[in-house]
Amino acid sequence: MLRVALILPDQRLAGELERAVLGTRAAVVAANLDHYPDAAELERLLVERGVEAVLLSYESPHRFATVASWLEKKAAGMPMAAVVSSADPSTLLELMRAGVRELITPPFREDRLREALDRLQKLVDSRTQSIERLYSFLPAKAGVGTSTVALNTAVALSRTLDGSVLLIDFDLHNGILAFLLKLSPRYSVVDAIEHAYHLDQDIWAKLVWPVGPLEVMPSGRLDPSVQVEAEPLRLLLAFARRYYKVICVDHSGMMEKHSLEILRESERIFLVTTAEVPALHLGAEKLNFLRGLDLGDRVEILLNRAHSRGLLSKQQIENMLGASIRASIPNDYVAVHNSIMEGKPMAEDSRLDKHFAEFARSLLSQPGAGSAKKRKLLEYFSLAPVQSPGK
Template identity: 35%
Template sequence: MFTTVIIQASPERSPYIRALSADTGLLQLVREFPSVPGHYELTRIVNASAPDLVLIDVGSGDVALRCCATIRDLDPEMPVLALACPPGLMQKAKDAGFTAVLPESFTTADLAEAIHTSLVSMRGGVEDYVFSFLPSKAGSGASTVVLNTAMALARDHGKRVLVIDADLRSSVLGILLDVKPTISIQHLLTSTNDIDQFRLRSAAVTVDGVDFLLSSRSLDTVQPEWPNYFQLLEFVRDKYDTILVDLPELVNPATIELVRRSRKVYMVCTTEVPSLRLTQQRAEELHRWGLPPTRYGLLVNRWHNGDPSSPEIAKILGLPVLRQLPNDYATIRKTQTEGRFVPVNTRLGKAFADFASVLAGDASVPLPKPTSRLMSLFGR
C-alpha cells in the first residue's frame, strides 16, 4: 500500500473520498486535512510524513490549485491527484501540475487507475540498470541465461547484482543453485510496506557475490499485484548496479510493472520451430502491454552450427536478434548437476561473459554470422 495525505475542501465529500480511497486497497492514510492547510503546515506535514502521493479535493477552487503548486515546490516528483474537480476547473487543474484530474463523480476503479498512472509517470520510469528475461516457452533456458549472466556481471565487472525471481510457480533458479530461501520473494512481496534493509538482507540468498530473491514455488501463497513489484523496485533501486528479472512466460498485470521498468526485455528462445513461433506471440503480448519495439528483442539460446543464422531469424520473425548463445549441453548438464555456474573458459562461458559486457556497457561484441535455413518452415 502507498502512504497518502488527503486534503479535503468539503465536509460533505469527505466520507465519499475516504471510502473510495480505502476501497482501492492501494492507500494507507497517514494524514487528513479537513480543509486546505496553510503553507507552513503543509510544508511541515509533507516533510514529516513523506507520503507516496497526495490527494486534493479541488472543489475549493484556486486555493486547492495553489496547494498543488506548494507541494510541487517541496517535491517535484510527488504525485498529486485532483479529486472531484468541477467542469470549470478541469483545465486549470491540469495546468496547475496535478498528475491526474478526476471529475466530480468518479469510481474506485477511476481512482485506482489514476493512482497507477500518477505513480508510474512520476516515479516509475524506465531504469537503465534493469533487464528482464522472458522465455518464449517453458524450457527455453531463460533461467540459465539469467543465472550465468548475473555471475559474469559480478565476477568480471564488479557489479552489485540482484536477481529477482518472478517466475513464482515454476521457478528453477533455486534448483539450479541447489539452495532454498529462508524468506521467499512471495513473502517479501506481501509485506513491501514494511520492507527495510534488514528484511531485504534476510530474504536475499547470496551466491558468489550475486543476491537472489528466490521463489518458494508454493501453490498456496497470494499472488502479488503491481504495487508490490513497484515498491520492491523503489526500495532496491539505489542498492544495486544491475537488476536481472527472470520472468514467467506470460506477462501478467503484476509482472508488467517489472517489464515497464526494464531498459530491455530479452525474449529467450531456441531455434526449434515451436519456440520461434511462440516468440512472435510473446512480442505481440509485449506490444499490447504498451512496450515499444525499441525496448525488446530476441536472445537465441542453444544455437549450434547448421542452425538458422541470426539475420535469417530476425528477417523471418520481424524481430531484432540482440544476442545468440551457443549450445553446450554437456557443460550445462554438468553445472546443473553440481549446482554451479558455467566455467568462463568454455565456449558458452565466454558467450555469457561477452553478453554481460554488453549489459555492463563495457563492450559491444558483434553477433556471429552462422549459416542458414528456415525460410520454408515459416512459408517464406
Template identity: 30%
Template sequence: MPFGGNKLDVPDPLVITVCAGPDTVDRLNHAMRRRAWQSEVSTYTSYISPDKRPYFAPLIKSAEVCVAFVDFSRSAEEAVETAQYLTQMFSGKITVVALAKSKDPAKILTAMRSGCSEFLETPLQEDPLNDLFDRLERQWLSTHFKEPQTGTVVSLFGTKGGVGTTTLAVHLAVFLSQSQKKRVLLIDHVPELGHVSVYLGMDGRRSQFNEVVKNVNRLDSQLLHGLVGRHPMGLHVLSSPDICGVRPMDSDALAKALEFLRSEYDYVVVDCDIRQEAHNMPVIAASQRLYLVSTQDVASLRNLSRYIDRFTLLDAAVERIEIALNRVSDLDPTLVEQVEKAVKLPINLRVPNAYAELTKTTNLGEPIMPGAKSPLAARFAKWAETVAGTTHAETATKRLKPLLSLWR
C-alpha cells in the first residue's frame, strides 16, 4: 500500500514528462490516482533548453514540489540539457527522473551528472514506480512539514588588511566547536588566496567554497560531506581558491548555498574581504551577526567609521553590526572610550594585544587551544560563550535604542 494517499500528509506534486510516450504518461496518471494526488501529468513532447523552453513561470510559482520524467532514449544530449535546465528553473523543489529502455551504466552516469537523482526503465513497471513515489513522499514529509533547523551565520569584515580578521574568525570557529560543542563550518570568503586553511595548517585545495556554490542545485548532506575539509578540532572548513583570476560567484547561488549550510550547522563563520561589496551582499543578508574588525591605529579607525556609514545604508544591516577592536593595549594613546565616541557604536569585543603569540600560532598552523593559560584563550572562550548564549533578538533589542540615536 502506498505510503501517501492522505492529502494532509504530503503536498500535491507537479508531475511533468519530457519526450515520454503515451504509455508512460498513462502509467504515471494511474499511479498518481492511486495516491489521491490532485494533479495530472503535464506532458512536453520536445526537449527543453534555454533556447527552447515553455512558459514555466506559473508552474514554478504554484508548485511546492515537482517530479520530472525525462526520456533519454530519443536523444541523450538533449535530455542532458533538459535535466540541467529543469534543475535550475525549479531549484530546490524538483526531482528529475531519467527514463531509458535499459539500465546502461554509461547512460545512468550521464543522467546523474546532468542532475537526475533517479533512473527507471521503460516501459514503467508498477513496483519500481511505487517504490520511487514512496521514497519521494517520505522525503517531502520530512522536509516540507518539519520545522527547518536554522543555524547562525556570523560574518567578519576587516576595516583594512592586517587587522587580524582571519585570526579572529579562525579562533571563534575553533572555540565554538571545542568549548561550546557546536557544529561549526568556517568559510573563507576571500575571492582568492585566502588564509584560513594556512592558519589552520590544512590543505584546502579539495575543500573550496566556490565548489559548494557551483553545485548548489544538487547540494545535499551527502554531497556536502564530500566537499568540506575537516580539522582535528572538530570544525569543518571551506577554503578560498588558491589561484588567481577566479570568476566571481553567482549571487543567487551563493544565497541558496548559505541557506542550505544554515540547515546543516549550528554556526557558519564567514571570513570576508570587506572591499568586495558585490561578493559580500548575500553574506551580509544571511548574517545574524556582522563583526567589523579594527585596530586602534588612525587608518583603521577612519576606515571603521566610513564602513559603518556604508553598512547603515544596507537594508536591515545596521542593527546586526558589532565592533571588534583587536590588539587593544592600555599603552595605546587612543582609549577604547574615545573610539566608541568617534564611531557612535559600542565596542562589543576587545582582544588584548598578543601579536607575537598569534604570529607564532598562525605560522605553525596551530590555533590557540581552549583551556590554554593565556589572556587570549580566556577572551576567545568568553567571546564564543557570548555568541552561543545570546540570541540575535536579545542583542538587537539591547542595541537598537542607542543605534536609533544616530538619526536624531
C-alpha cells in the first residue's frame, strides 16, 4: 500500500485530507506535518518513515517550490501531488515549472482521491526502471561464476560513478561475496530485512561494507529457515534507492519468491552462463520461465569464461539459449584465483578488469526514453482531474 506524507500547514485541511486518504484504502499516511520542513528534516522523514509519495500544500508558493525542488533533485524525483485551493492558469504554470503532474483540491471526494493515489502508486512502481538502475545477476546454473561477474561489474560501475553503487548478496543459502572479499560481517541482508520497517542511516551503516568506492551487503550465515516477505523487501529496496544510483543484486538462481520479486523490479536481468552444455540447457530453461513472467525483454546473456577457440561457436551458443549474447568475459583462471586469494576484486586495469569496465560503461551509456510530444498547459495535468470547490 502506498505510503504518503502530508505537508499542510492548514491543519483543518490536513485532517480532512488524512481522513479522505484513509477512506480510499489506497494509501496510508506515514507522516503528517503542519509545517514546511527544511532539507535535513525532510530527508529524515522520507527515509525513516518509508515515504513513497508526498502530498504538498501550495499555501506558500515559495516554500512549496523549495520542498518540490529538493524532492526533484535529492529524492530522485519522488512522486508528488500539489494540494491547491484553486487552479487558475498562473498557478498551473508555476506547478508545471515545479515538475508537478498531480493536483488535489478540496472537497476531497474519495473516488477522485483514489484515482490520484492510484496514479501516484503507478509512478512509484515505475521509478525502478525510469530513475534508478537495478541490475540482477542470475546464474544459469551453480558454478558459472555469477558472483565474480556481479562483484567486478559493480566495482567497475562504482569507479565510473565515483561511488553510489550497492551490491547485495541475495543468495541466502550459498552466498559467497563475503568469502570472496574476506569479510567477517556481523550483520547481513537478513538483518536488513528484519529491520526494514525501522531503517535509518545509523542502522544502514552497520549493514554495508565499503569495498573501495563500492558498498556491499553480504548474505550472512546459512539459515534454511529464513523467509523474505514482499513488504519488508520492498521497503529495503526503497531505502537503498535514496542513496545509490545503481543497485546490483547477486541471486542464487533457485528462483525463490523473494528473488522473483527483485527480478520484477530490475531494469536488467543478466543471465550468466558458460559455454558448457548443461549450463546452456538450464539457461534456456530459465529464460523461457522468465518469458512466461513477461520478463523476457529484460534478460540479457553474459557469457563467462569465454574461449576464443571454444568447442561451440557464438552462433551455436545463442541458438541453444534462444537469445543473443550481450557481453563475453574471457576465461582467466589465474587472475580469478589470485583475486580470491587476496580477497579483492580484479586488479584495476588488468585484462579482466578492462572487460568489466567496458561492460559497465555500456550500461551507463544506454539511451533514455524518447522525448514526449508537446502538450497544452491543461493537458500537462491530464493525470489529475481538477475539481472546483463546491462541485
